[in-house]
Amino acid sequence: MGKKLLLGAEAIALGALDAGISGVYAYPGTPSTEITEYIQKNNADRETPVRSSWSANEKTAYEAAFGMSYAGKRSLVCMKHVGLNVAADAFINSAITGVNGGLVIAVADDPSMHSSQNEQDSRVYGKFAMVPVLEPSSQQDLYNATIEAFDLSESVQLPVLLRLTTRLAHSRAGVNRTTARIQNTLNAVYAPERFVLIPHHARQQYNLLLSIQKKLEILSEQSWLNRLIPGLGRNGVIAFGIAFNYVMETRQAFNLNFPVLQIGQYPLPRKLIATFFESCDTVLIAEEGYPVYEELLRGYLENGKVKGRLDGTLPRAGELNADIIAKGLGIEQKKVRQIPDIVVNRPPALCKGCGHRDLYEALNSVMGSFTEHHVFSDIGCYTLGALEPFNAIHTCIDMGASITMAKGAADAGLRPAVAVIGDSTFTHSGMTGLLDAINDRSPLTVIIADNDTTAMTGGQQSSATGSKLVEICRGLGVEEHHIRKIVPLKSQLEINMTVLRDEIIYDGVSVVIAQRECIETATRKKRNLAART
Amino acid sequence: MQTNIILAGVGGQGILSIAAVIDHAALQSGLIIRQTEVHGMSQRGGSVQSHLRISNREIYSDLIAEGTANLILSVEPHEALRYLPYLAPEGRVITSTNPFINIENYPAMDDILSELHRTNRPVLVNAAELALEAGHARTSNMVMLGAAAPYIDIAVEQLESAIEELFHIKGGDIVAINIKAFRKGQKLSQTQETEK
Numbered sequence: 207m208g209k210k211l212l213l214g215a216e217a218i219a220l221g222a223l224d225a226g227i228s229g230v231y232a233y234p235g236t237p238s239t240e241i242t243e244y245i246q247k248n249n250a251d252r253e254t255p256v257r258s259s260w261s262a263n264e265k266t267a268y269e270a271a272f273g274m275s276y277a278g279k280r281s282l283v284c285m286k287h288v289g290l291n292v293a294a295d296a297f298i299n300s301a302i303t304g305v306n307g308g309l310v311i312a313v314a315d316d317p318s319m320h321s322s323q324n325e326q327d328s329r330v331y332g333k334f335a336m337v338p339v340l341e342p343s344s345q346q347d348l349y350n351a352t353i354e355a356f357d358l359s360e361s362v363q364l365p366v367l368l369r370l371t372t373r374l375a376h377s378r379a380g381v382n383r384t385t386a387r388i389q390n391t392l393n394a395v396y397a398p399e400r401f402v403l404i405p406h407h408a409r410q411q412y413n414l415l416l417s418i419q420k421k422l423e424i425l426s427e428q429s430w431l432n433r434l435i436p437g438l439g440r441n442g443v444i445a446f447g448i449a450f451n452y453v454m455e456t457r458q459a460f461n462l463n464f465p466v467l468q469i470g471q472y473p474l475p476r477k478l479i480a481t482f483f484e485s486c487d488t489v490l491i492a493e494e495g496y497p498v499y500e501e502l503l504r505g506y507l508e509n510g511k512v513k514g515r516l517d518g519t520l521p522r523a524g525e526l527n528a529d530i531i532a533k534g535l536g537i538e539q540k541k542v543r544q545i546p547d548i549v550v551n552r553p554p555a556l557c558k559g560c561g562h563r564d565l566y567e568a569l570n571s572v573m574g575s576f577t578e579h580h581v582f583s584d585i586g587c588y589t590l591g592a593l594e595p596f597n598a599i600h601t602c603i604d605m606g607a608s609i610t611m612a613k614g615a616a617d618a619g620l621r622p623a624v625a626v627i628g629d630s631t632f633t634h635s636g637m638t639g640l641l642d643a644i645n646d647r648s649p650l651t652v653i654i655a656d657n658d659t660t661a662m663t664g665g666q667q668s669s670a671t672g673s674k675l676v677e678i679c680r681g682l683g684v685e686e687h688h689i690r691k692i693v694p695l696k697s698q699l700e701i702n703m704t705v706l707r708d709e710i711i712y713d714g715v716s717v718v719i720a721q722r723e724c725i726e727t728a729t730r731k732k733r734n735l736a737a738r739t
Numbered sequence: 740m741q742t743n744i745i746l747a748g749v750g751g752q753g754i755l756s757i758a759a760v761i762d763h764a765a766l767q768s769g770l771i772i773r774q775t776e777v778h779g780m781s782q783r784g785g786s787v788q789s790h791l792r793i794s795n796r797e798i799y800s801d802l803i804a805e806g807t808a809n810l811i812l813s814v815e816p817h818e819a820l821r822y823l824p825y826l827a828p829e830g831r832v833i834t835s836t837n838p839f840i841n842i843e844n845y846p847a848m849d850d851i852l853s854e855l856h857r858t859n860r861p862v863l864v865n866a867a868e869l870a871l872e873a874g875h876a877r878t879s880n881m882v883m884l885g886a887a888a889p890y891i892d893i894a895v896e897q898l899e900s901a902i903e904e905l906f907h908i909k910g911g912d913i914v915a916i917n918i919k920a921f922r923k924g925q926k927l928s929q930t931q932e933t934e935k
Binding site for chain 1: 799
């Protein structure tokens with residue numbers, strides 16, 4: 207069998223399939239989306255199909271994956287780093303109960319915030335939950351480590367966190383495959399003493415989790431993901447995850463021979479680290495993300511040997527690369543060409559013909575007549591409404607925050623209070639906030655920009671669109687005649703402005719659903735249809 | 740042997756198809772590959788780039804270090820300039836001369852060309868024209884791949900069979916047009932090289 211060309215994200219997907227998962231659960235989020243998409247695309251011809259459709263959010267995804275594990279089968283759950291904030295409650299507590307079938311959570315972090323609102327480091331969550339964390343540095347290692355992660359999860363009965371970052375998730379390389387394993391059989395266990403987390407059980411389970419930490423450390427000592435690359439001299443580098451690649455690239459490019467300790471499995475292998483420290487006078491800590499382990503190894507009172515992000519040897523924020531590592535190692539910087547002064551930025555913009563454009567045009571015209579014209583918004587393509595030429599929205603914090611922030615602002619007396627949220631974001635985390643507003647009679651207008659898909663991440667199936675959204679709003683208690691539908695088209699501008707104005711001045715909870723299919727998915731459908739006929 | 744290529748363009752111009760062809764051809768040639776992609780917000784009319792590295796020995800970094808790119812292969816002239824810090828001293832810029840203007844402050848074409856001419860013997864290609872000659876405007880990315888082919892250490896037959904592989908689901912006509920576009924780019928590039 208020849209090598210397959212796979213993105214890092216796809217290497218995880220294939221690894222999980224070959225490890226015999228029975229289900230993958232996920233909510234789309236860059237750079238993690240391709241894991242689930244790969245499984246969806248490569249599922250049709252499988253003897254035993256893998257459950258793989260999109261979940262409403264990361265928490266529902268995690269809990270469902272956990273339920274599959276409870277039933278004895280292997281499951282994978284995938285998300286981007288900020289998605290783990292949403293799933294954190296389930297994640298942390300599943301470490302207390304432990305798992306039955308192998309449960310692996312693949313989390314893709316986004317240092318440098320290529321498509322995210324922060325660069326939080328998921329290894330902190332792994333440490334917080336006290337579960338094993340794997341952080342391979344190449345596509346092949348990702349494939350192999352994913353398979354092993356399931357075995358590890360079943361052997362220590364804990365969820366295993368597989369951490370990767372944007373660069374590896376979205377980089378292709380040839381990957382060799384091993385033999386696929388068959389799925390686990392159904393094997394649900396009655397173990398309320400583990401899975402019913404009343405305080406009495408929880409204390410016992412927590413003690414169990416604490417007691418196996420030493421074992422996890424020993425497993426790290428033995429793991430192939432943690433290894434020494436011997437070298438000369440007493441200035442060493444500990445390279446974590448993908449940082450290993452940049453360190454080795456620099457070592458190769460400049461013909462250097464310093465010792466490197468590669469770390470790809472946590473908790474840290476204490477002995478390996480201690481021995482390495484003894485053999486070195488200085489140790490550069492290269493971590494992609496937060497200086498999580500640099501801080502630990504440096505110690506509050508500084509041990510004097512450590513260099514890294516915290517003393518300015520490496521930049522405190524942002525993604526690493528070989529140039530940054532070379533600079534950190536004191537290698538003289540070569541002169542390179544500069545970007546010519548005439549080069550200007552080409553900021554992302556809403557697509558030509560996108561319905562959000564017409565929605566914002568109408569909304570801006572209406573909001574212009576109010577002294578206070580704050581618009582609370584959310585995460586999706588429509589966030590681009592914050593940029594020129596629209597400048598239409600004033601907040602974007604986290605999934606669902608548009609509605610709840612508008613509610614709080616309305617409670618404070620802000621009039622009007624307007625929220626703009628997409629269909630997929632609404633079902634992810636907007637519905638509960640709308641219920642709060644109804645129960646509290648907070649006067650606000652929620653505009654659901656329904657483009658019939660999760661567009662920003664490439665057009666995945668959205669949990670509720672069209673008439674289903676109307677039913678949800680009605681069910682939550684929005685008054686029938688204050689659930690309005692508009693079609694965001696240039697030709698409808700006048701009528702859309704009228705509807706928006708009427709609902710925005712209404713002193714209660716109203717919802718305006720702006721329904722028009724994403725221009726990207728519509729074009730793609732048309733093209734596929736033409737290709738078939 | 741190691742070739743570092745920066746692929747540049749604007750979202751939707753088809754640089755990922757160029758990458759897919761080179762990747763596939765390199766894999767078939769038994770070479771090691773690393774190729775990054777850009778997803779997410781930058782897709783929508785924004786600048787997109789891909790770092791593509793092929794080698795006969797282990798590649799560690801998915802990213803190309805500054806000053807080490809052998810080629811900047813761009814489907815848009817202004818975008819080619821954005822990545823000049825990556826270009827090796829002897830590296831070459833191969834770019835389409837057809838501007839993609841979706842911003843108000845797009846620089847003057849003369850300024851762009853004079854910056855391009857400051858690089859080491861740039862290969863400038865009117866890709867749109869050659870693509871139309873080949874049979875479809877959408878093949879300009881394959882024109883550009885053809886123009887870059889003489890500078891990539893992969894046999895032309897491998898590249899052409901990768902084009903076939905990539906487009907065969909769209910039918911024989913589409914394959915033929917893309918191969919034609921590829922050859923037009925290749926020919927132009929070879930002519931420019933001998934003229935210099």
